[in-house]
Amino acid sequence: MRNVLPVLTVVLALFALWYGGAVLLNKNWSYDKAQRAGVELSFSEMVKDTMTQEKPRLPPPHQVGAELWKTTGAMVQRGRAFSKRSLIYHGWITLSSTVLGFVFGTGLGILLAIGIVHNRAMDKSVMPWIIASQTIPILAIAPMIVVVLASAQVDDLIAKGVISMYLSFFPVVVGMVKGLRSPDHMQMDQMRTWNASRGQTFWKLRLPASAPYLFASLKVGIAASLIGAVVAELSLSQDGGLGARMLVGSYYGQTIQIWSALIAAATLAALMVALIGLIQTVTLKRMGMAQ
Amino acid sequence: MNDTVISAENLSLTFETNDGPVHALKDINLDIAKGEFVSFIGPSGCGKTTFLRCMADLETPTGGEITVNGVTPREARKSRAYGYVFQAAGLYPWRTIGGNIRLPLEIMGYSKEDQARRVQQVLELVELDGFDRKFPWQLSGGMQQRASIARALAFDADILLMDEPFGALDEIVRDHLNEQLLDLWARTEKTIGFVTHSIPEAVYLSTKIVVMSPRPGRIADVIDSPLPKERPLEIRDTPEFIEIAHRVRDGLREGHADG
Numbered sequence: 001m002r003n004v005l006p007v008l009t010v011v012l013a014l015f016a017l018w019y020g021g022a023v024l025l026n027k028n029w030s031y032d033k034a035q036r037a038g039v040e041l042s043f044s045e046m047v048k049d050t051m052t053q054e055k056p057r058l059p060p061p062h063q064v065g066a067e068l069w070k071t072t073g074a075m076v077q078r079g080r081a082f083s084k085r086s087l088i089y090h091g092w093i094t095l096s097s098t099v100l101g102f103v104f105g106t107g108l109g110i111l112l113a114i115g116i117v118h119n120r121a122m123d124k125s126v127m128p129w130i131i132a133s134q135t136i137p138i139l140a141i142a143p144m145i146v147v148v149l150a151s152a153q154v155d156d157l158i159a160k161g162v163i164s165m166y167l168s169f170f171p172v173v174v175g176m177v178k179g180l181r182s183p184d185h186m187q188m189d190q191m192r193t194w195n196a197s198r199g200q201t202f203w204k205l206r207l208p209a210s211a212p213y214l215f216a217s218l219k220v221g222i223a224a225s226l227i228g229a230v231v232a233e234l235s236l237s238q239d240g241g242l243g244a245r246m247l248v249g250s251y252y253g254q255t256i257q258i259w260s261a262l263i264a265a266a267t268l269a270a271l272m273v274a275l276i277g278l279i280q281t282v283t284l285k286r287m288g289m290a291q
Numbered sequence: 292m293n294d295t296v297i298s299a300e301n302l303s304l305t306f307e308t309n310d311g312p313v314h315a316l317k318d319i320n321l322d323i324a325k326g327e328f329v330s331f332i333g334p335s336g337c338g339k340t341t342f343l344r345c346m347a348d349l350e351t352p353t354g355g356e357i358t359v360n361g362v363t364p365r366e367a368r369k370s371r372a373y374g375y376v377f378q379a380a381g382l383y384p385w386r387t388i389g390g391n392i393r394l395p396l397e398i399m400g401y402s403k404e405d406q407a408r409r410v411q412q413v414l415e416l417v418e419l420d421g422f423d424r425k426f427p428w429q430l431s432g433g434m435q436q437r438a439s440i441a442r443a444l445a446f447d448a449d450i451l452l453m454d455e456p457f458g459a460l461d462e463i464v465r466d467h468l469n470e471q472l473l474d475l476w477a478r479t480e481k482t483i484g485f486v487t488h489s490i491p492e493a494v495y496l497s498t499k500i501v502v503m504s505p506r507p508g509r510i511a512d513v514i515d516s517p518l519p520k521e522r523p524l525e526i527r528d529t530p531e532f533i534e535i536a537h538r539v540r541d542g543l544r545e546g547h548a549d550g
Binding site: 186187189190191192193194195196200204205208209211287288289 | 347348349368369371373374375377378379381383384385386387394395397398399426
């Protein structure tokens with residue numbers, strides 16, 4: 001309970017900053033409107049107006065909150081949770097390509113790490129390419145990948161999953177290479193004194209030793225995967241998804257819609273990271289590695 | 292001489308470093324007979340650990356001959372002729388004590404029943420029965436080191452190689468483990484190679500003490516202990532014990548004077 005006060009303070013400070021920013025960014029439009037109507041705005045009238053604009057530059061928290069409720073909870077109450085205007089529907093689309101890409105990205109990452117750890121040639125030749133792959137801005141190549149895959153008649157879900165995979169395999173490779181190499185000299189020597197095969201060393205030593213590293217990577221990977229899904233949805237916006245909501249919102253200047261999609265995406269990411277954290281705690285406890 | 296277990300002849304090992312060659316071992320000649328308890332003592336850099344690692348095929352000598360059970364160390368390692376105890380217990384945190392001791396047995400393909408029986412047996416041998424379901428972090432350092440000795444004893448190896456196994460433990464725990472080790476050696480009749488830098492420990496435990504000196508690593512003195520096999524802790528106050536300790540100390544000092 002000791003943490004409640006500092007946490008609350010930070011949250012309050014953030015909201016204060018947000019409200020202050022909203023007034024600052026939206027006030028010009030308020031004054032413009034007033035000037036055209038030929039009225040003089042007092043300060044309090046101006047502040048009131050910045051809180052209720054239809055297309056504010058920066059929507060204040062309560063407007064975003066109202067929009068979020070309107071597109072989630074309120075739609076559930078009306079029994080239309082999966083209507084195309086619902087963030088639950090769009091969130092579900094984003095979630096499915098995120099998870100698909102994450103699963104394949106993790107698999108690819110683990111396989112590459114195993115190869116890199118066991119094969120010197122692969123260590124020297126593949127690792128630089130993996131690092132190079134992450135220096136390319138994903139926003140630039142995502143549309144190309146999507147177009148190429150679409151022309152090859154690949155399902156849209158998979159096309160989006162590929163982008164997610166592209167972003168999520170990297171932290172897994174880096175983490176797993178470190179994890180699989182974490183056994184020290186003594187432990188490797190010990191395996192040697194028992195004349196253990198490479199397979200036995202892998203299954204009995206390297207793999208279990210890498211578990212804490214894997215979970216750390218998975219947390220980064222799932223967040224990266226979500227970003228990949230959102231970016232891919234910008235190119236495949238006809239299918240919907242949180243990324244598509246942001247794109248459509250930006251077409252029509254619907255800043256409130258953009259912000260609510262943004263908050264929804266952030267919430268989704270936080271939930272997935274928390275879920276992996278939970279699996280981590282349970283797994284490591286069962287392995288006896290958490291004390 | 293058919294009861295010679297380990298035999299080194301003009302054994303040398305030179306590490307090539309950026310500052311030139313380092314002679315870790317130079318012209319080592321030594322025979323270890325079956326059932327002996329041999330201690331290697333010397334200052335750091337004298338090659339005592341390197342010598343032990345050569346026996347275990349963890350290092351490859353650059354000159355001379357060494358045989359273990361009459362074959363090369365590599366063949367001996369492949370036939371799992373020895374158990375090796377490292378300075379740190381090195382138990383896997385994700386395995387229970389029982390699971391850790393079972394590890395080499397799993398690797399060597401013992402049957403499930405045999406594994407269970409052997410784990411039980413060695414746990415009793417090191418007085419850790421009842422701890423097989425505990426995790427390493429639930430045990431003290433001394434108990435962990437005992438578990439790691441149990442792990443090295445679990446499979447049928449006639450040779451036990453120990454590299455400063457009690458170096459990180461306090462004196463009282465060390466005394467206790469030394470007593471236990473002697474008891475264990477008497478019961479199992481294994482040949483033991485034991486690296487240490489404690490003079491009392493070496494004299495108390497060994498039938499043969501090999502004093503080594505550094506730069507280059509070589510044998511300064513080999514002392515056959517006249518002490519009886521039965522050794523209570525009080526033996527350390529007898530004149531015989533003190534005399535051997537003196538000789539070891541002299542050997543160590545001589546090695547230093549040359550260096």
